[in-house]
Amino acid sequence: MEKEVLRKLTEDEKKKITFMLNDLLSEDFPDEPTEYDVLMKQKLEEFMAIYLKDDEPSKIEKLLEMCEEYINGDTICGLGFIMAYDMWINESPTFPTRPNPKWKEWEKES
Numbered sequence: 001m002e003k004e005v006l007r008k009l010t011e012d013e014k015k016k017i018t019f020m021l022n023d024l025l026s027e028d029f030p031d032e033p034t035e036y037d038v039l040m041k042q043k044l045e046e047f048m049a050i051y052l053k054d055d056e057p058s059k060i061e062k063l064l065e066m067c068e069e070y071i072n073g074d075t076i077c078g079l080g081f082i083m084a085y086d087m088w089i090n091e092s093p094t095f096p097t098r099p100n101p102k103w104k105e106w107e108k109e110s
Contacts, residue, residue, distance in 0.1 A: 007057040013064060014052050020067045021048050024078045025085055036106040047085055 009017070025044055030037055051063060069077045083095050090097040 005057065006054045007060050008054045009052065009060060013060070016067045016071070017051050017063065018048065020070050020078070021051065021081065024070070024081055036103070039106055040103075043089055044085075047088055050088075 025047075029041060033041075066077045066080070086097050087093070087095055089103070090100040092098065092100075
């Protein structure tokens with residue numbers, strides 16, 4: 001059985017991935033956040049943590065290549081991350097997604 005080899009991300013690589021995901025997905029956090037705002041910020045951090053884990057070298061290289069393309073102005077490569085986040089946050093196996101009813105309830109309460 002072949003052993004899976006993981007590669008650790010360097011701090012610079014983590015910064016590059018974090019910058020790209022923040023640039024793509026984060027919105028300004030309001031001065032007086034609602035519970036919904038806090039929840040969505042927490043969910044974004046959980047999603048970003050997925051991409052900051054040690055992984056197979058080929059997956060990391062592909063991710064870093066996409067970061068470079070995005071930073072160099074190829075906005076199409078960012079579309080994949082936006083779609084992935086939308087599917088993840090709405091717990092949907094397909095795209096386009098429908099809003100997750102859980103988040104609508106939080107919006108109403110806030």
